[in-house]
Amino acid sequence: MRVEPAVKKETLYILGMSLILSVVMELIFWAVGHMDYTVPLGNLLGVVIAVLNFFLMGLTVQNSIGLDEKAASEKLKLSQKLRMLMVIALAAVGVGLPCFNSLAVVIPLFFPRIAIALWPLFNKEQSPAQDDQTVD
Amino acid sequence: MELAIGIILAGCAIGAGLALIAGIGPGIGEGNAVAKACEAIGRQPESKGAVTSTMIMGCAIAETTGLYGLVIGILLIFVAPNLFVNILKNAVK
Numbered sequence: 001m002r003v004e005p006a007v008k009k010e011t012l013y014i015l016g017m018s019l020i021l022s023v024v025m026e027l028i029f030w031a032v033g034h035m036d037y038t039v040p041l042g043n044l045l046g047v048v049i050a051v052l053n054f055f056l057m058g059l060t061v062q063n064s065i066g067l068d069e070k071a072a073s074e075k076l077k078l079s080q081k082l083r084m085l086m087v088i089a090l091a092a093v094g095v096g097l098p099c100f101n102s103l104a105v106v107i108p109l110f111f112p113r114i115a116i117a118l119w120p121l122f123n124k125e126q127s128p129a130q131d132d133q134t135v136d
Numbered sequence: 137m138e139l140a141i142g143i144i145l146a147g148c149a150i151g152a153g154l155a156l157i158a159g160i161g162p163g164i165g166e167g168n169a170v171a172k173a174c175e176a177i178g179r180q181p182e183s184k185g186a187v188t189s190t191m192i193m194g195c196a197i198a199e200t201t202g203l204y205g206l207v208i209g210i211l212l213i214f215v216a217p218n219l220f221v222n223i224l225k226n227a228v229k
Contacts, residue, residue: 006189014196054189057166057199058192064170065177065188072174073167076195080163084202088156095214102214106207113200116193 007058007126013122017115018047018108025107034101042101045094046108053083054112137228144220152212158205165198 022043029035060079064072087109115116177184187218 004185004188007186007192009195010189010192051201054192054196057195060187061170061173061192061195064173065184067174069171069210071176072172076170077163077167080166080202083199084159084163084206087203088206088209091145091210092213102193106210109207110200112196113203116196119193 001059003059004062007062011055011058013119014112014115015051017118018051018111021111021114022047022108025104029104036101038101039104041099042104043044043095043108045072045090045100045106047111048111049065049087049094049105050112053087056083056128061083067134087124137224138144140224144224145217146208148212148220151216152209155205155208155212159202162198162202166195169194169198 026035026039026043029039045054057079060076064075067075091105091109095102153160169191173187
């Protein structure tokens with residue numbers, strides 16, 4: 001299956017930002033004095049879950065573009081439920097096993113949200129809406 | 137004491153189940169967003185890349201709402217019972 005450039009670009013952006021935020025999180029753990037081998041392991045698992053979830057969502061969006069409205073809507077609803085189950089299972093493994101730090105597993109799940117909040121800072125291209133405003 | 141611990145565990149389990157109801161909303165929202173995006177791309181096929189990119193980001197934001205519920209559920213299952221039982225034991229002492 002071919003991955004569209006838009007999906008690839010956004011996934012790479014989320015991955016990059018997640019790695020940067022991971023370093024920040026580990027520095028905070030180190031500064032607080034809770035740094036041990038469970039933190040990087042938990043961090044790795046959390047980032048893998050978050051980025052995999054985002055990538056699978058991108059793939060579903062890409063595949064549902066050509067469908068009719070109702071089929072696309074149903075496909076994304078099913079995908080969201082399955083991805084949520086995957087996140088629940090993997091996060092429960094991360095929180096339940098003692099070799100992973102619970103906080104270090106849970107916090108990276110929100111890295112994509114933070115990365116999207118910072119998206120306008122890194123995406124300087126004008127959106128079509130802004131173009132319309134400048135024309136007016 | 138056993139009854140109180142049982143109530144705590146039951147409360148945590150029920151709370152976790154209720155928190156995971158938050159997972160339903162993002163699915164509906166994402167479904168609607170994609171349906172409208174399909175309509176928009178049907179009208180303007182040349183905007184496919186921009187619409188896909190924006191929609192992925194929008195879906196990720198919607199997804200976070202479900203993750204809040206998930207995290208609260210995990211905390212209620214794995215962290216809260218021990219915490220509340222310890223508080224109860226300290227109060228009894």
